[in-house]
Amino acid sequence: MKNLLAATLITASVILATPAAAQDDAGDKVNMVIIYGDDECPESTEDVINVCARKAEGERYRIPENLRESDSGENVAWAERVESFETVGSFGTMSCSPTGAGGITGCTDQMIKAAYGEKGESKNIRFGQLIEEARAERLATIDEDAAEEQERVEAIEREYLERLEKERDAPLPGDEGNAAEAEPLPDPNATPEG
Numbered sequence: 001m002k003n004l005l006a007a008t009l010i011t012a013s014v015i016l017a018t019p020a021a022a023q024d025d026a027g028d029k030v031n032m033v034i035i036y037g038d039d040e041c042p043e044s045t046e047d048v049i050n051v052c053a054r055k056a057e058g059e060r061y062r063i064p065e066n067l068r069e070s071d072s073g074e075n076v077a078w079a080e081r082v083e084s085f086e087t088v089g090s091f092g093t094m095s096c097s098p099t100g101a102g103g104i105t106g107c108t109d110q111m112i113k114a115a116y117g118e119k120g121e122s123k124n125i126r127f128g129q130l131i132e133e134a135r136a137e138r139l140a141t142i143d144e145d146a147a148e149e150q151e152r153v154e155a156i157e158r159e160y161l162e163r164l165e166k167e168r169d170a171p172l173p174g175d176e177g178n179a180a181e182a183e184p185l186p187d188p189n190a191t192p193e194g
Helices: 002-018 077-088 102-119 127-140 140-169
Strands: 029-036 048-055
Touching: 029 102, 029 127, 048 127
Parallel strands: 029 048
Antiparallel strands: none
């Protein structure tokens, strides 16, 4: 029981500590979180996109699905191993057997088919798809935010230009009524009398 709990805790810490593999060039930080039952997903911030995968409440303290079953030879009963040896009969080209001409040629084909079969039937959470959906949701509001920011900047510029216009049209200090009685300035080219 202790080993089961330890394995669960280790797996959960590995899953939560895995860095985001699908980051784009802009440097978005992606936080992948598995939540259970009615737990709330943490809100995304400007710097971090939180992507949540919801699982049933009953899965909270269980060993993750991908670790519950294994195709390892250690987990196969001896009777099944013997039965598989008895039913072997495929040989020759594209058979992946050590006997017959070209028997090895089918091994790669079998591995590729097995990998695609596992990928298609996998019960694992597809974080890549969830990340893309979160990014698309975030990018949907960018145009609206940019338009609002542009309007705010234009309003500030208009206020600034109006203030400059008022300051330019205002009379200078000391010129407010003495403009008609002001003495003319001396001519800089005139010779001094003396």
